[in-house]
Amino acid sequence: MYALESAMDELAYELGVDPVDLRIRNEPETEPDSGLPFSSRHVVECLREGARRFGWADRDPRPGRRAAGPLLIGSGVAAATYPVLVSPSTASARALPDGGFLVLTNATDIGTGARTVLAQIAADALGVPPQRVRIEVGSSDLPAAPLAGGSSGTASWGWGVHTACTRLRERLDRHTGPLPEGGIEASADTAGQADAEVPWARHAFGAHFAEVTVDTVTGEVRVRRLLGVYAAGRILNARTGRSQFIGGMVMGLGMALTEDSTVDPAFGDFTESDLAAYHVPRTPTCRTSRRTG
Numbered sequence: 334m335y336a337l338e339s340a341m342d343e344l345a346y347e348l349g350v351d352p353v354d355l356r357i358r359n360e361p362e363t364e365p366d367s368g369l370p371f372s373s374r375h376v377v378e379c380l381r382e383g384a385r386r387f388g389w390a391d392r393d394p395r396p397g398r399r400a401a402g403p404l405l406i407g408s409g410v411a412a413a414t415y416p417v418l419v420s421p422s423t424a425s426a427r428a429l430p431d432g433g434f435l436v437l438t439n440a441t442d443i444g445t446g447a448r449t450v451l452a453q454i455a456a457d458a459l460g461v462p463p464q465r466v467r468i469e470v471g472s473s474d475l476p477a478a479p480l481a482g483g484s485s486g487t488a489s490w491g492w493g494v495h496t497a498c499t500r501l502r503e504r505l506d507r508h509t510g511p512l513p514e515g516g517i518e519a520s521a522d523t524a525g526q527a528d529a530e531v532p533w534a535r536h537a538f539g540a541h542f543a544e545v546t547v548d549t550v551t552g553e554v555r556v557r558r559l560l561g562v563y564a565a566g567r568i569l570n571a572r573t574g575r576s577q578f579i580g581g582m583v584m585g586l587g588m589a590l591t592e593d594s595t596v597d598p599a600f601g602d603f604t605e606s607d608l609a610a611y612h613v614p615r616t617p618t619c620r621t622s623r624r625t626g
Contacts, residue, residue, distance in 0.1 A: 364534035496521035
């Protein structure tokens with residue numbers, strides 16, 4: 334996206350056309366690569382809403398013209414997209430005699446809230462409060478599930494969990510009397526479904542706007558404002574969804590401002606061999622000390 338959006342900006346400058354307007358003029362009706370219709374596409378709405386919130390129309394579009402003392406002030410825009418990735422997954426769900434539910438799948442929670450979201454998905458399918466659902470993940474003894482990556486976890490694991498819980502609810506609707514000691518279980522395997530060919534091009538979309546200053550004396554770059562507007566489909570958890578949006582923006586800041594790979598001219602390998610030498614944005618670590626005596 335970085336290369337394509339940079340080229341769009343260069344084209345807009347050469348044509349004397351507003352970069353937002355140029356992107357809107359070239360909005361496709363179908364996915365250019367496949368020719369498939371989009372399942373949903375709201376990138377134009379993201380660009381327009383972002384421009385309104387950012388005050389895009391009030392900026393001076395000429396490069397190097399806005400200044401505050403030694404600072405040059407610039408504004409930029411870029412569209413964003415990410416494909417929907419789904420892999421086959423299995424899961425099982427069990428209704429327990431004590432009124433609780435146990436959902437099993439070998440998902441991987443790397444701190445991104447997989448347990449929370451899967452509990453929400455299960456509770457929604459079962460029609461019960463999330464507090465009654467217990468999720469077990471992260472063991473090869475559990476029903477097989479794909480790895481965490483490519484923003485595909487929730488879609489992949491969630492599909493299996495939702496299917497298993499829906500089947501369990503149907504079994505419970507037909508069941509009469511108390512549950513047996515071992516409970517009632519249902520399972521699901523989305524192989525053949527999750528990887529099936531679908532008649533749509535599926536993507537999430539967004540638009541980013543930035544106001545940046547460059548110190549003409551020191552060369553220091555500072556990002557004054559960064560705005561992201563997204564059309565990412567159904568948000569299952571507002572807190573984790575917002576965190577993912579902000580995390581993506583922070584990663585973009587890191588790529589643009591701090592990340593660099595230097596090749597050793599003698600040996601041909603990268604000199605930044607660890608995270609002590611390769612600078613990425615991070616959450617500041619709070620340290621406390623206590624003096625005695």
